[in-house]
Amino acid sequence: MLSELHLEHFLIVSTIMFFIGIYGFLTRRNLITMLMSIELILNAVNINFVAFNYFLYPNNLHGQFFAIFIIAIAACEAAVAIAIIINIYRRFQTINVENVSEMKH
């Protein structure tokens, strides 16, 4: 079954995921949703890594290592981001990103 799937399919899926992520990041006003969009982007990249590794360099595992790295970093990033979001919520009573523009000062 796997033989009918080619590299292009994976790339198409990851590209779609990537742009869904970008779109979500730029249009959603909710910080949690934006965070989820970022996760989508990261996972799109993961798919790319794994797919390239599998199809182009089947004897190496570098791509898969990178995927695991990114998952670990994504976890950290989620933890930090959620901590920030909680603080923002405490301070502004909202997690709408448009109302949080204090940083420019």
Place this chain on the structure above:
Amino acid sequence: MDFNYTTLIPAIPLVVFLVLGLLNNKLSHKAAGIIGATGMFVVFALSLFTAYTYFFQVGKVDGVYQKIIGFDMTWLRFTEELVVKMGTLIDPISVMMLVVVSTVSFMVHIYSIGYMHGEDGFNRFFAFLSLFSFSMLGLVLATNIFQIYIFWELVGVSSFLLIGYYYQKPSAVAASKKAFIVTRFADLGFLIGILLLSFNTKTFDFISLTDPNGSAISQGGGIAFMGLSVMTWSLIFVFMGGAGKSAMFPLHIWLPDAMEGPTPVSALIHAATMVVAGVFLVARLFPIYAISAPEGLELVGYVGAFSSLFAAIIATTQFDIKRVLAFSTMSQIGYMMVALGVSGYGGHEGLGYMASMFHLFTHAMFKALLFLAAGSIIHAVHTNSMNEMGGLRKYMPITHITFLIACLTIAGVPPLSGFFSKDEILTAAFHSNKLIFFVQLFVAGLTAFYMFRLYFRIFWNKEPHYHHAPHESPKLMTFPLIFLAIASIFSGFIPFEELVTSDGMPIEIHTEWIVAIPAVLVGLIGIAIAFVMYRKESALPDKVANGFKFFYRWTFNKFYIDELYLFITKKIIFNYVSRPIAWFDRRVVDGTMNGIANVTAKAADLIKDFQSGQIQKYGFVFVTGAILLAMIFIFKWFVL
């Protein structure tokens, strides 16, 4: 004999200045006065000791007074040839000046303890007095023209500080600024002169500059410019500095206003010491003036003669007693300049030089006395105007007698000191320039007249109604008066012709009756006229004034020289020079800078909305940029 210790003479007042200046309000007035006066006493004693050892023990070698370097050190070494030194030069005129400066300064210190009693800035006053003494002593001891310039500016600063002592009084502030700016302007000439002179002669050193057989003089005047040699030009510029300090016409305008300072300051700085710095400077460089730049020396003589006549005429009409004395000072300094101007170098030719130094010495004594006595009077009646004085002889006997002695001295009545020194000057003028001689003879009469006008108006004449009866000043103030009166009487007997001459060799002098008798007669006539006009209150002075109405008005307003200066500066320089420069500065220089700032601000205004704080906008820009970059790379690598 080693003159190393002479560095102490300027150093002690410097230390006193630092102590008084740093401790300012921590010291009581009494302590400050005692420290200042004690310091000056040590300097006074050292100066007398130096004079004694120099003149009577070690100064003379083979009958000629030598120039001795007491102390010498290299201060700045720019290149091998351009070296600025500091040191002390011991020769007849510097030793004589040491005595003059330290005597008058010591007396003024004692006097000031009484005069400034209870003033707010008492300690500041004594600190500045010490600063001045330091600068003046450093000036007279300078070994080179650069050092003299440094101390020259320092005395200017101390003079500025002391004239502006009553800094809450606008007129005093204005006077101090005026004195500083006018003398600074003159010093610009001095600096140019120094540069020209040292460039031409390759030395700063007085000894090598004034050695009549040295290279500086024997090389001659150098290339000519407008008919005068470079040497002459440089010495004329140097004289410009001297004329500024010595209040010679037309740079005299600051001296009358400088009387805004406390009276002891006027006595010390604006009568006895600082204002004769110009004379001292010309005397210091005298061999070059006499040998390489005779035209420059002639100019000195004519400027001196004119100033002395000019000031004497003005002095006859002024009512502020200190201003009368200020113009008198200017007139007497004119005498000294004249004496230098008519003098030659060496032997009997150098009579004028010796007369000038002689007069400098006696003048310092009697003019300091006049000012201190005037201060004593002002202290008693609280006014400067002679219209509010009269009949004071009954109240202030000591001041009266000492003032009378000083007046007789300046009028040239024998055998007081003024007679001898003035007589020498007139003799020197008589033998060299008859025009100047007659001018100076006339000025001698004017001097006697205006001094006795002052004397009779203050001590005789009608007694005004005093709010409280004037009383004699305390002993601290009368002691210096008595001391200086004695000095005025007897300093004429000092054998100057043996001690201070142009080439260090003693000369023979003898009284020439053809000069001495007219001089004394003219002085007595001046006194007699003053006696008739001012002994008792009469309508005569007003009648005379009305008789010469136009001339009187001009004289009373000091020939409108101040107004002329104001016209030149305000109307011409401000309008036609300063204003265009200010416009250029404001529009072009500032305009460029403002333009740059404005463009930056405008550009920032335009793009500042990008900085919205909206993270998604940033994200959008970032993503757009990334996509654009990606497209460019794709286009470049794959399509082309």
